[in-house]
Amino acid sequence: MVSLKIWIDISNAPHVRFFKDVIKYLESEGEDLIITARDFGDIHKLMNMYDIDFISVGKHGVSLYDKLKESTSRVYELVDVINDEKVDVALSKHSIELPRIAFGLGIPSLYVLDNEHALAANKLTLPLCNRIITPNKIDIWKLMQFGADPNSIIPYNGTSELMHFKSFEYNDNIFDDLDLKLKYPKTILMRPEPSLASYLDADCHKSVLSPIVDVLKEYANILILPRFKAQAEIFEGIDNVTILEPPVDTSSLMKKADLVIGAGGTMNREAAILQTPVISCYPGKTLAVDQYYIDQGLMFRSNDIDEVIQKALAFIVNPHEKIDFKTDDLFQIIIDNIYDLGNEGK
Template sequence: MPMKVWIDISNAPQVHFFKNVIRRLEREGHEVVVSARSFGAIEPLLSNAGIPYTLVGQHGGAEREGKLMAYSERVSELTRFVSKNDPDIALFKHSVEAPRVAYGLDMPSLCVLDNEHAIAQNKLMLPISQRVIAPEAISIEDIMSFGVEEDQIRHFKGFCELAHIHDFLPSVDVLNEFELSEDDPIAVLRPEPVMANYYHGDPSQSIVSSLLPVLDGFNCIVFPRTPQQAEMFSKLGAIVPSRCIDALSLINFSDLVISAGGSMNREAVALLKPAISTYPEKLLSITSYMVENGIKSHSCDPAEIKSHVDDLVNNAGYLNRLRRVLRAMENPIDVIVEELEAVALPRQ
């Protein structure tokens, strides 16, 4: 029996994550309605992917008061959106508003979790989510610490960004935007997540500023978090995209990715590219898992990072290890669709 699935999208990487879930659900005859908040590149990415959506609310900024105001306003707006569309089940990834609305309207919900350090989000989200899907790198105990029962958890072997590259076909057009070719050495960089409530570093400082001089042999393309960062990195000689671009294709044609965030590094791993994490605080469980299995490196020292770059780029042994580890992993899309059907269909 067909089901109607509501998907809430709260940041740009989730567009890549959910687009193939949406396509799978629609191929199987299910209906999908999508809500999205105004934040970063969400809107152009959804439009580029051809996904119909309703814009509901916006990001509250870096301060607590703004986050709380945006949360309360968005819960109210989503309640009207959901009441109008009447879905059978809610699906979201680190959205704090969607589970509150689903719980309040007595609707089953499925939460995808891959950041156990987002304490505030997880405390708001997990206790009222019916089911939680998470990479097995995050321990049962860590998930249960947020008020989840063990039988609510579905572990899968792998990481969420494997869904981003499902059926992915890279386009060389992205290189033309920067007047680059496939033969040019390219490094993709991403600074610290300064807008996130779990990050405690100085938002005016970034390791990217120290890395650009040691990567002088590469065309360095930086994806800033703020307009201030964009201006700073441009002055240091980096290429800074002026609009939303096809970042997955860019990663595919790059030689490596160095990021203080999570998604872009994991996308690089999924695309068989060297990835180096420069996150300066406690590592996520999935990052530690990747480092321990030799498929990603971590360092906050520019000289050591340069050494990692020299070791990893064009390293056949590293590439073979990456392929071997990835072959043993599950497709998260399969897991999500299976869980949606298990939760929603019996209620119809």
């Protein structure tokens, strides 16, 4: 059987964990992979940590002008990388550039989506995708408003973070391995907001977590996993606060911690899957994928600082009991659609 040539584009750090098992599986099946990744956050470090070969193309822009300029430049560079490769199928998760290039070059594309509020990204990509894999919690009508063909949408029960744990091996010694100096018996892992993202209006030199840290550092060890240097500087020099330097084994950290408080999304949902108590104080609109875990009783959400603090103190004393919930096999859904799309033109 002739192998497929598959292009995977990675544009954000969580997408490395999302695709790593897909990449390893496809490689083991003898498929020919082209993996591109932009220079943003910890993407390159994570790619190296998971031993994934990749081509670095483009970078991230902060202002709207920079975002447009960098994305346009990245399309220009990627076209030259992909044009002569005779790609059978292209795969991405919220990449702005891959659907546009795949459409322009006549390559079938498979797109993974989990943010219905990413207005600009969705308008630029969804109308161009052959198939869109998305949680069934997201309203299909919202995706159609962005121009998605309803016949292209493949819903599933669960969220994309399920992919992060397909080959997860828990390291119970993670605190010792990181040589953490922990004063209290309880530990809280915190993740600041994605303040550089286009879908969130936030100041990258401030964090909604600051007043929460100021109180909870008197009751538990605080571990902060920042997204970038300026964000780390917000929490520097605070007693009983440890700033983690990525890449680290965040999955083991979340499982080991007594509580996760996140102003973002991915790590909150990962904690929910691991059944570590988690509080979301994400400053944007509640995402459907967050509501999925809230409805399951696996996540608490509030933007009220006092309420977050009180709930945090309650959680570190009385964590919730294990909750059983059923999900679809997202890994198999992705693999099946890669082969289905890739073999259509064979």
